[in-house]
Amino acid sequence: xxxxxxxxxxxxxxxxxxxxxxxxxxxxxxxxxxxxxxxxxxxxxxxxxxxxxxxxxxxxxxxxxxxxxxxxxxxxxxxxxxxxxxxxxxxxxxxxxxxxxxxxxxxxxxxxxxxxxxxxxxxxxxxxxxxxxxxxxxxxxxxxxxxxxxxxxxxxxxxxxxxxxxxxxxxxxxxxxxxxxxxxxxxxxxxxxxxxxxxxxxxxxxxxxxxxxxxxxxxxxxxxxxxxxxxxxxxxxxxxxxxxxxxxxxxxxxxxxxxxxxxxxxxxxxxxxxxxxxxxxxxxxxxxxxxxxxxxxxxxxxxxxxxxxxxxxxxxxxxxxxxxxxxxxxxxxxxxxxxxxxxxxxxxxxxxxxxxxxxxxxxxxxxxxxxxxxxxxxxxxxxxxxxxxxxxxxxxxxxxxxxxxxxxxxxxxxxxxxxxxxxxxxxxxxxxxxxxxxxxxxxxxxxxxxxxxxxxxxxxxxxxxxxxxxxxxxxxxxxxxxxxxxxxxxxxxxxxxxxxxxxxxxxxxxxxxxxxxxxxxxxx
Numbered sequence: 001x002x003x004x005x006x007x008x009x010x011x012x013x014x015x016x017x018x019x020x021x022x023x024x025x026x027x028x029x030x031x032x033x034x035x036x037x038x039x040x041x042x043x044x045x046x047x048x049x050x051x052x053x054x055x056x057x058x059x060x061x062x063x064x065x066x067x068x069x070x071x072x073x074x075x076x077x078x079x080x081x082x083x084x085x086x087x088x089x090x091x092x093x094x095x096x097x098x099x100x101x102x103x104x105x106x107x108x109x110x111x112x113x114x115x116x117x118x119x120x121x122x123x124x125x126x127x128x129x130x131x132x133x134x135x136x137x138x139x140x141x142x143x144x145x146x147x148x149x150x151x152x153x154x155x156x157x158x159x160x161x162x163x164x165x166x167x168x169x170x171x172x173x174x175x176x177x178x179x180x181x182x183x184x185x186x187x188x189x190x191x192x193x194x195x196x197x198x199x200x201x202x203x204x205x206x207x208x209x210x211x212x213x214x215x216x217x218x219x220x221x222x223x224x225x226x227x228x229x230x231x232x233x234x235x236x237x238x239x240x241x242x243x244x245x246x247x248x249x250x251x252x253x254x255x256x257x258x259x260x261x262x263x264x265x266x267x268x269x270x271x272x273x274x275x276x277x278x279x280x281x282x283x284x285x286x287x288x289x290x291x292x293x294x295x296x297x298x299x300x301x302x303x304x305x306x307x308x309x310x311x312x313x314x315x316x317x318x319x320x321x322x323x324x325x326x327x328x329x330x331x332x333x334x335x336x337x338x339x340x341x342x343x344x345x346x347x348x349x350x351x352x353x354x355x356x357x358x359x360x361x362x363x364x365x366x367x368x369x370x371x372x373x374x375x376x377x378x379x380x381x382x383x384x385x386x387x388x389x390x391x392x393x394x395x396x397x398x399x400x401x402x403x404x405x406x407x408x409x410x411x412x413x414x415x416x417x418x419x420x421x422x423x424x425x426x427x428x429x430x431x432x433x434x435x436x437x438x439x440x441x442x443x444x445x446x447x448x449x450x451x452x453x454x455x456x457x458x459x460x461x462x463x464x465x466x467x468x469x470x471x472x473x474x475x476x477x478x479x480x481x482x483x484x485x486x487x488x489x490x491x492x493x494x495x496x497x498x499x500x501x502x503x504x505x506x507x508x509x510x511x512x513x514x515x516x517x518x519x520x521x522x523x524x
Contacts, residue, residue, distance in 0.1 A: 025104035027143045032114055035151040038131055042150070045078040046118035047375045049125060052098075052110045059135055060113040061126060064384075066361050066369040071098035074372045095372045097365075105140050112136045116150050117375075123252045123383035124213070125373055128156035157217045164191045165223055166281075167216075168243075172272050178263040179250075185265075185273050188219040189281060190242040193233045202282045204289035205241045206501055207274070207305075207313075209298035211489070212385055213253050216246040222494060231495060238502035242494075243277060245269070247297070251391035251402065252383040256301050257308070257424075261391040261402045270309055288508055291501050293317035295492040296455075297385075300324065300426075303447065307426060310440035315504045318447045319492040322389075325427040325463035326418075330363070330456040334405060334418040341411030355452040355487040364411060371408050376401060378408040393421040427464045438474050443507075445478035446500065450486030458482065 030050065034042050051060035054069040063070040073096045091101035100106055113135040119127040133148040159167040168187040175183035192203065210218055219242075222228060231237055247253040250262045258266040278285050290313050292302035299321030306316035323329045331349050332340050341364040343349050350359035351366045370379030370386055379386045380401040390402040394417055397403035405417045422428050430437060449461040461480070468476040483491065 024107050025100065026107065026140050027103050028105050028138075028140070029143075029145040030112075030114070031145065031147045032133070033147070033149045034131070035149045038151060038153055041129065041153055042116075042131065043118040044080045046076075046116050046130075047074055047125070048077050049074045049115040049117060049373075051113045051115065052105070053113070053135075054108065054110060056111065059132075060111050061115045061132055064125065064369070064373060066097070066366045068361075071096065071100070072369065072372050073097075073102070076375055095377060097369050097372050107140050110138050110140065112138050112146065112148070114148055114150065122248055123250060123381075123387075125383065126154055128154055130154045157215065157220075159188045159217050160220050160223070162223070163196060164193070165189065165219055166191070168273070168277060170273055170276055172268045174264050174268045174272060183263075185268055186216045186246040186248075187273065187277065188216040188244045189277070190219055190223060190232075190244070191281075192239040192241065193237065194239065195241070199282075201239075202284040203239060203241045204291070204501070204505055205243055205278065205283045206498065207243050207245060207290070207292045207302075208494075208497075209245050209256060209292065209294035209301040210247050211294070211296040211298055212247070212388070213383075214247045214298070216244050219244050228495060238498055238505070240498060240501060240505075241281060241283060242498075245273075249388070249391075251381060252385070252388035253297055255297065255304075255388065255392045257304060257392060259392045260396045261394065266305075266308065269305075270312055274312075287312055288314050289505060291315045291317070291504065293319075293497045293501075295319035295489040297322055299447075299489075303445070304424075304426060306441060306444055307430060307437065310437055310444070313444070314508070315444045315501065316446065317497050317500055318445075320449055320453055320457055320489045321447065321461065323457060323460040324425075325460040325467075326421055326425040327427075328460035328463050331459070332363075332413075334413060334421060335415075337413055339411045340406045340413055351456070352454055353452075353456070355450075355454065355485060357452070360454075367406065367408060367411075378404070380404060380408070393424045395420050427460075427467050430464075431467055434471055435473070438471060438476065442474055442477055443504075445476070445480075447478065447480045448491055449480070449482050450488060450490055451482045451484050452487055454488040457488070 050073040051063065052071045053060035053063050055063065060070065073094045075094045091103055114133045115125060116131040117125045119129040122128065131150040132152050132154060133150055136146060136148060138144060138146060159165060161167060166189045168189065170185050172183050172185050245256060249265065254262055254265045256265055256269050258264045277283060292305050292313050294302045299318040302316045303318040303321055303324065306313050326334045330351060341349060348362040348364055350361065351363040352360040354360065367379050367386055370382035370384040371377060373384060374380060374382035374387065380390060381387060390404055394402040394405060403417050405414055405421060447461060449458050451458050465480040468478050468480065
């Protein structure tokens, strides 16, 4: 083993020394250093992730979604300070998403990048404050030795504020007490075009929830969308305040709901963030003019908020929601099936498909990626989709992590945990509480689903719709639309949602509430 010394750097040298494995595969040695100008930000404890991507677009470290063409290796490293050297002589101890190791990298072109995950405040591996190398193109047609340096600090994204865009950053008393440390909840706001010139008016508010892991900074993309902003600034647009909630939570997306593992996010939203926003930015403080919407994760959250807090909101516009019926948790019946990875016919269950029906990736491989991302060696703290579902729906386990429904290795389903999940099964919840809940959500439910949803979410929505059709006293008037041969979120748009909210507002009567509402008896 050759230990290479590099000057002008705080050395954390990682050598992956391997041997040639045969025709078509090669070994690789990676020498990793820490550049001197990021030394002050470097922590000696972290998780080292090595990305091999066959895509020339973007940075490999961002390709953590389980798709073909990217292989990730990871391991925890601790106790390495300035000047120390870590020597790895073989691939033992590394978790990987592929069927090969450093000793037998398949022949071909790759874009190589290394990420040092040292952040403990946010859930994702690409959190601000983590370090990474540049991406390096390599050609594996012989054994290689590659020098890379951790030279970039991943920056925090920020809202680009202007006269119509603001940032909200509120320290939550509830979440801070639960976690025993300061916890902030964030959001961004896009005001109506005439907001500033109508200081005496109050406004309806739309609370938007993003797809999985979406941040409050997504207002940047919307405010840079020329077509949307041309409409938004015109007289045709409705006078509605847009609030973009932040998806970041301790285990990935917080889902804006209370949980045993992440804490009282739902309570903080309803009792802290919403009152703060509406008192500060002239909302009507009237549930009649408060709405939720979103697609995918946002579709589930918007619908769940309307069901769990039926008198707080006056309409949920849910597109392609995550599974709303756990008898159809994608292709799994969590209450009946024994294994999540293998179906009753002995085949691997797919978790994603094209709109033509071609499977793209199996649930086993999907979770395998999360097992690599998680510092626990499992998906339970990966910050990924299955991690977030488990953190929300499951009880806290004996090791302090969420109790898994699905065994990370075998895919076996824990029946006791499945029963615990029932309180977040929206079909089960609505059925059990219909006598009280039904009257409170009349006129408030709009759901859209593509019948070739890329993540098999249409089966759960079908189950929920079937239940709604059986309801009595009252008979549900929920609007549930299924579009044939449509995929995930294909009909979702901000403008479409805002138009539907305007229609909802125009169908109700709102009494003036003092000076705030002067000039409009509908608040917009």
